[in-house]
Amino acid sequence: MSGVYYVYMKYVRETDTLRADYGRHLLTFRSRWDADELFRGLQALKTAAGASRFTKLQRVTSQFWCYDTVEGDPWWTIVYVQRENALPAFNYKFMSVILADAAAGRDWPVLANPTIGPDWVNGKTFYIRNHRQPNLYWYYDDSLIVISTSRRTKFLIKDSTYDEERVLIRSDKVTIEPTGSLGTSIGVYVTKNGDGNKLITSTTEQVWDFADLFDSVGVTWDDQSGFTSGTQFATSLPDLGDEWELC
Structure with missing residues (x-):
């Protein structure tokens, strides 16, 4: 289960046309375990007012996640989670990079070692x-x-x-x-x-x-x-x- 494991993460707010241009991330983990545990951790994150920080967090597959978040700067939410150390247990377990957007200037990495098979879902x-x-x-x-x-x-x-x-x-x-x-x-x-x-x-x-x-x-x-x-x-x-x- 150890090695390197990748997940794409995409911003998907339907009322924001800039979802087509920004909010693309590549997350790198030391294992699939860590990726799944981060997903559960993000689901549980709350704002100071007690609302869910991610208003949408959908697993299209185990390596492709879509999200929306509370008002603010939605494109960089996963970056802010790391800057704030909102989930300190994951400080040594993953990192992220912002992928190419409409303004270009960033390379688009190729996804290595894709996982083939179903998501490991309860029931x-x-x-x-x-x-x-x-x-x-x-x-x-x-x-x-x-x-x-x-x-x-x-x-x-x-x-x-x-x-x-x-x-x-x-x-x-x-x-x-x-x-x-x-x-x-x-x-x-x-x-x-x-x-x-x-x-x-x-x-x-x-x-x-x-x-x-x-x-x-x-x-x-x-x-x-x-x-x-x-x-x-x-x-x-x-x-x-x-x-x-x-x-």
Whole structure:
């Protein structure tokens, strides 16, 4: 999850024709985690009067955000947020540059390393695959999570404390449900059955840190009754996990 991650940010007030000429920014982060956490931080920003500082903050994709803000100078809002240190936790996590406008004079950077795939939004369904070996997917089979190159299962990722739609960040508490179990009278949840043991499914709801889904699950080869010899299974490895991603 670490490296360099980019987001375009665009001013979109419909009653201001200058939205076509100004208010374009490129934000650079050390990771996608930091970008999503900044988005949540901007959503929560208030003015001195208690109003939302951003009157619109819309994720078109995970790397393209549109915004409007309270009266003042709307084109530089993200710059002012940094100058004021309005979100001090992000002082060392991102920077921004103003992109070319109608007056020109600034270069337009090329977006590097675009993220391909859906935004990680609460209450949506996703495939889970290996980040380094993207042909390896989670597959729900007979109460176990198999790592497969030929089959895959979608999983519902849901915040256990928040029902509305919003981007998920690493500290969120989530449940993971295979979609094949949705709509049944008894829910089925992916469960960590002790460190080093295979992931199982259970009717008992288990809450994960969203971040644990990405780096605390490993793979083990095992002979399991009912499965082909040497099948790969997902296993709980909080300190030695592989890297996973939602797609």
